[in-house]
Amino acid sequence: MKNTFLVFLALSVLTGCNSVRNKNLFSEKMISEKNLKADVDYSYKKLRKLHPKLYWYISKESLDYKFDSLKSTITKPMTSVEFYAKISPVIAAIKQGHTTIYPLPRHLSKKERDAYAKKGIGPLSQFEFDIQNDKMYVIKNNSQNKSIKPGTEVLIINNKNTSDLIKTYTTRFTADGFNQTFKRNELSRNFSIYYTLENGIQDSIQYVFKHNDTLKNTVIKWSETDSLKTADKQRKKKEKTRNKAEKSKKNTRGYDPLTETYNRNLRFIEKDSSVAILKINEFSLGDYYEFYNESFVKMHRYGTKTLILDLRDNPGGRLDEIAYLYTYLADGTFIFMDDSQVVSKTSMLSGEYFRDSPFGIKIVKVLIAPVYYPYMFFKTHKKSDGNYYFSVETKPESTSPIAFGGTMYVLINGGSISASSLISSNLKGSGRAFFVGEETGGAFNGTVAGKMYVSKLPHSKLNIRFGLMVNSSNYETIVDGRGIFPDKVIIPTLEDRIEGRDPEMEWILQQLKVNN
Template sequence: MLTILFLKKRIPQLLLAFFLVQCSTIKKDNVRLQQLIPANALQKDVDFAHKKLQKLHPNLDYYISKENLNNQFDSVKKTINKALTPLEFYKKISPVVAAVKQGHSYVLPPQKAYTKRETKSITKKGIGPFSQFDFTYYNDKLYVVRNKSYNKEIAAGTEVLSINGIKPQELINEYSHYFSSDGFNTTFKKELAAKRFVSYFTIENDIKDSLHYVFKYNDSIKNITIKRFKLDSLDLKTKKIRQKKVVIDKAKQRILEKKKRINGFDKNTNTFIRELHFISKDSSIALLKIRGFKDGRFRKFYKMCFAELQKRKTKTLIIDLRNNGGGRLSEIVHLYSYLADSSSIFLKKTEVVSRASLFEGVYFNKGNAVVKTIKTLFSPIVYSYLLLTVHKEKDGKNYFDTETKPQPINEKAFKGKLYVLINGGSFSASSILSTNLKGSKRATFVGEETGGDYNGTVAGFMPIVKLPHSKLNLRIGTMNFTPFYQSPVHGRGIFPDVTIIPTLEDQIRGNDPELDWILKQQP
């Protein structure tokens, strides 16, 4: 009791101490971004990264030969003959890690960090000059597809020639060498280009309160400076008045909060992660949009979802996996039980380098010092479990058995016609699910080639390893997930049965030609 009282009295001091330590750490990290690191220290980091990949990654030579990869690591060491900043070193080492062509393994770029106070201060200034537009990257050009800025003369469809003198194509092309998809497809990078361009620019130039754009529209070129936009006091007063007039319906609010917990909710985009809509009036056609296999109570959601489909006697189900970057293996296995038309095996045996590699992935992939300490206390139990589940087979490789036994279909499994919408942003778990649906010939696929490989991915527990001298973070996949169905085409994604790629005009107008094609096929 005395201990509890003592801690209560000390909570404000402890919080203040934690805040000061955090601020100090961020300040030191930001100073380090500008410091030069000796060449010999960086060469040691190259060797460290290479050894860590060999120790943890179970499929390094799937897309690139061991000899070729070793040569690339040796070559990059030879090019480091002077001191470099962390960003300069990042641009040296990340292409080598990307050469493995496993999308879950990459070096994280060094970037200026902000304290909560600094972030709050920036937010108070208003909407940033990037956030005032929605962009798309189409035919190797960056376009505005939606103008949310105070300058209304910038029309949707306007090409961005440069920002602060930087050409989008050049920055996008440069950074495309610093990460990879799974294998040899090109759709993954293309799909992410517009969204990641803002990150690339910020890495190089920090957050800006104003940006000088050079726009092109109908052969007319305009130079326009977009500043951080803050609502004026009149707008704020109007907003407050409107908020006061809104009467909160507590019953509806409870329903909404429950839906957020079950469906999953993304606060950044203000969208549900899983949504079921009935397109036709008679409920014969339904659209299940899944933005990611994360957050929310997925078992509860799918139970309610497929019960509703059965109740309404839905004949056609369209699953939208476009820009679904993946997530939990347990969720896609569970979802597949509602979609398969017979009992099935979801995965082949999962390869790992060793019990130790999987253990490191489980225990040191994320979390602060306190979390890691708690994990360490339970480490004997986990390692004992791994001793029983990870075993070496005749081929000399270690395997972890998960989802390798025949699974029955769910009693509420959907029996009707199934379509799946895919694009380059369909990656990781969404590709594994797509492989099994494609391989079993259960669904018709519409869109473009996925960003994930048909034949699997190396992901699972993914520890983030800090390189000792540059302090760059290296993320490494530790489990080689192999779907039951395989393709003879090496290093490519799931190809659609019907290829449809939205045009620039489609994106500007909000058209959905892939969905439209499916609807036209229905009786």
Template structure:
């Protein structure tokens, strides 16, 4: 027992030293020469691995962007300062999945334990962004009695407008879409702020509500016994939680079915994320129930769904299609060997990595054999997911409405584009944040810049729905455009859903 205790002490000590050493490096400026080499390294890797680097920006213009940022670096910079220089240039590629990862301080086990005992800070509120202004959209926990709809003017005397303008160049959508950015900023603002100013125990928030100014102190409250007990209960798996993919953070199901009329004529499916977890069982049971109920209309709500599993949306489409279909085109890759740079070990937990190492070389060889050269391009062929499929036995045959908004991204955009192209559904809402004609994602090759150590995950696949492309370089446009106002959102008025219900009753 003494030996075990000693070994644990040594392990903990080494861990603390490692964290201290890592964090110290984040405060050390890096020479301008080394930072310029990192910029060149990042661009070379993008050119080598990204399958469609110049879809939304000409090569000459992107060359100029990378050269220009090098010319702005005249003195040593810390990794975070360098991040704010390079990240906007990476965003100029206009691929929503592509972004430079900001450097974050590591925490000791003691610090992690302390945070787990506390509630969050800025992340406990949900936000709305419009015209360089930040509003509180929802405050479910009544944190500091901050009212929904209040405008946040400053945090710790730092003006919000300045922060938003600083963070805006870090965010991009697919192509020339403009609806995605405000949703992404509202979601990522607490992260950006924490990365720049560190983890705090409290923040002072200046608010404007109607004609009054107010100041609130938000602190990291300690979790009560009731909070911990509820967390423990939320984490306990049940069959319903598995099938509907329960999210203990939002305390809600990620997918759900309900009927909006007493006669079950209108089925409504809300999918918050295509996580893939137990999704086959959910769709099998859901569409069996819809068929049994003899529903005439189906509303598929994928607003604020950022995407996820390609297998899940392919399976979902097989319950919506009327005829045999091909859902996804063969995946385009940059060259014959780019797929061999994929993040192989990231899919395995640490204890399995030694075993996974045995399959490393066979996996790379298999990847090479799957690449085909056609019309001066390279494609990954041909797994089961890309082959033509028949509709499922319980596929829905009635009329379909799909709800989308600017935060419908990636897989949500792909299935929306396919449904619209095949004239299988009426699309309602706001242009999607993800591109109509496909996106670069799938699996990633994470490159670590040699000197700054910043991480650059690069998507290796061009994923495109099997449709006639629009070439608009934008998102999926709705058949009927409806954008709720902030006031309607605060009042919980679902104007898009109301329009569909009115349309159905009119029939």
């Protein structure tokens, strides 16, 4: 599962000036008690109608009670932001990571976006945070105020205790089931997103820091940037992009222009190429067929003996990509997924077929719709248990002729969710790899995702989003609602994060030296 808050924030600014003004005015509008209760009923009706495993981790009686109780607490008009604060914990109580509801962020006009781009980096984004035991620490300081040392605790943000903010935000999203690692990981990496969704873009932030028992009040503003240097950097980047080899590299490795990093990376750490590290940030972007083929051809040619697959902080992505990657990792013929349970013969037709597609892509989709919709309908079948199923990646597959046959380690943590957990459950269930790190954020026994459904609540305009398919591997554990557990538990300390140490990778490399 990719970070959907980022997706919605990005989409929210792509609007015209009048539309921007109207949408921002709506976010401040008071919505009647009657209409808010209608939105509660609407959201639960959609979930009951289309969600294939709504009561996986919560009973129907308990969820009915939560929705009824929510309506009883709505006793006066409120804004959509206030309503989001009330309904999001109820949606999170379903305990399924892909089942979420989104607030209305403040929309920006092109003029505002350009102004913020010139201002530089926001006052929250100038720090990298780590949350441990409901406390937030600075692990990297990218601000101009270098007196704030890594390891400094953040006590207060704009007169609000960070401990209270953490407790509040962790009620608004969830992992699959009863996972113990995802929330801390998610909020450590994306605290600024949750804060901005609630409070809007801030011109400055007043912090209270604590370092060595000393309190310090500090105001951080947008960082100033040299527009000439920025323009020059952009010019050089465009020139570099024109190079055909660089374009091909960006395509196969999946270049992310927002972070200026490559999505897939393969490197060898020994002179004889006996140890390879394959780091995959997420299963999206770029031509993965070419990348994986090139990578495993190299390992086959070099005689690589050990592969370290790094899936830490990988939020998932494409099912077809992980199924294809697995053909290079499995040790024999395999079935990658079980049949995906769905609600009905037609529920898959409710997915995001046209949503957020560019105009040209929508035209193509219109042309192939007469083929697409019948295909989805007839591919869904009813089994003897009375449930409907949709089959994808469920046929026996053979491994690639150049599949890796050596020793494999997999690095995982609380940020390993969705598709990265699905491929991990295959590797763990088959005994193909040795796992190092902490419990994955995604569940071993699968998740409700695949084709996604999005609906805008009629009055508050909040977006509710959830999966239409139960995606699970051909393996199952009796510990339902928990992730893939590592064979060797190693969790980086605050000091590790500050110093940039990688104790999980260090442990594996030490083991290789010992074994050799």
